[in-house]
Amino acid sequence: MSTTSNASPEAFELHGVCKRYGGVVALDQVSLGFPAGSATALIGSSGSGKSTLLRMLIGLEWPEQGWVKVDGRVLEPAHVLELRRRVGYVIQEGGLFPHLTALGNLGLLPYHLGWSRDRIRARAEELATLAHLPQSALERYPAELSGGQRQRVALMRGLMLNPGALLLDEPLGALDPIVRHELQDELKHIFDQLGKTVIVVTHDVAEAAWFADRIVLMRQGKVVQDGRLEDLRQHPVDPFVTQFVEAQRTLRERTA
Numbered sequence: 250m251s252t253t254s255n256a257s258p259e260a261f262e263l264h265g266v267c268k269r270y271g272g273v274v275a276l277d278q279v280s281l282g283f284p285a286g287s288a289t290a291l292i293g294s295s296g297s298g299k300s301t302l303l304r305m306l307i308g309l310e311w312p313e314q315g316w317v318k319v320d321g322r323v324l325e326p327a328h329v330l331e332l333r334r335r336v337g338y339v340i341q342e343g344g345l346f347p348h349l350t351a352l353g354n355l356g357l358l359p360y361h362l363g364w365s366r367d368r369i370r371a372r373a374e375e376l377a378t379l380a381h382l383p384q385s386a387l388e389r390y391p392a393e394l395s396g397g398q399r400q401r402v403a404l405m406r407g408l409m410l411n412p413g414a415l416l417l418d419e420p421l422g423a424l425d426p427i428v429r430h431e432l433q434d435e436l437k438h439i440f441d442q443l444g445k446t447v448i449v450v451t452h453d454v455a456e457a458a459w460f461a462d463r464i465v466l467m468r469q470g471k472v473v474q475d476g477r478l479e480d481l482r483q484h485p486v487d488p489f490v491t492q493f494v495e496a497q498r499t500l501r502e503r504t505a
């Protein structure tokens with residue numbers, strides 16, 4: 250009898266995925282599943298392949314070996330446009346278009362899909378309330394917003410089409426510690442409230458554990474350990490796990 254019969258279906262799945270850039274191995278035989286409605290944090294040192302993995306789930310990169318499935322179907326270039334409507338993707342510093350207001354940025358894809366201006370505005374106002382962005386900020390250009398507000402707009406843009414999944418690549422990396430802390434709380438609240446599949450890349454172990462029960466630690470394109478923070482702390486599979494987790498904890502203790 251299958252032990253997984255009651256488990257949620259995988260929203261995203263990678264199997265034996267390899268990716269190189271020239272001589273650099275970005276992903277090396279990665280196999281992972283992300284059940285629908287679950288939250289996972291990807292952590293690891295710089296260059297360990299976290300962003301490449303995330304980009305692969307939305308068809309911005311393609312495996313040289315192995316496959317990626319989204320909602321049970323092998324991802325192919327022909328699916329990518331439709332996939333972008335179902336998956337919100339938010340990157341560090343937001344990637345907002347500087348020549349468009351916040352509302353213009355939020356409305357770009359919905360407008361292209363035929364939404365009316367009224368519908369776009371109504372959805373943007375609804376999300377501004379959710380993300381604690383002042384309504385007046387919708388009329389401003391990215392350069393006229395604070396870093397935290399830009400990041401809120403980027404998150405709102407990821408949510409405009411009410412996607413089933415959110416992929417967040419260092420969404421708070423560029424923010425000062427106070428704003429970062431505030432947005433961590435708000436993002437967690439939004440994740441819990443919306444019940445979407447969430448995969449978040451971060452360098453920060455505490456932030457990873459705050460966002461997700463499940464932590465995937467990567468090094469040099471490989472998954473080193475996949476589990477809860479307690480597992481990584483109490484049952485590390487490799488000295489690197491302890492080194493990675495303790496390095497950040499030590500820093501916190503030193504600065505406490």
Ligand SMILES: Nc1ncnc2c1ncn2[C@@H]1O[C@H](COP(=O)(O)OP(=O)(O)OP(=O)(O)O)[C@@H](O)[C@H]1O
Nearest residue numbers: 270273274275293294295296297298299300301302
């Ligand atoms: N477009 C690219 N061209 C060449 N090399 C790349 C490209 N994208 C990624 N790489 C390389 O692939 C490896 C994995 O990069 P990736 O950005 O996925 O790591 P990361 O874990 O997200 O790093 P960081 O935490 O610094 O963002 C790195 O060695 C990187 O230099």
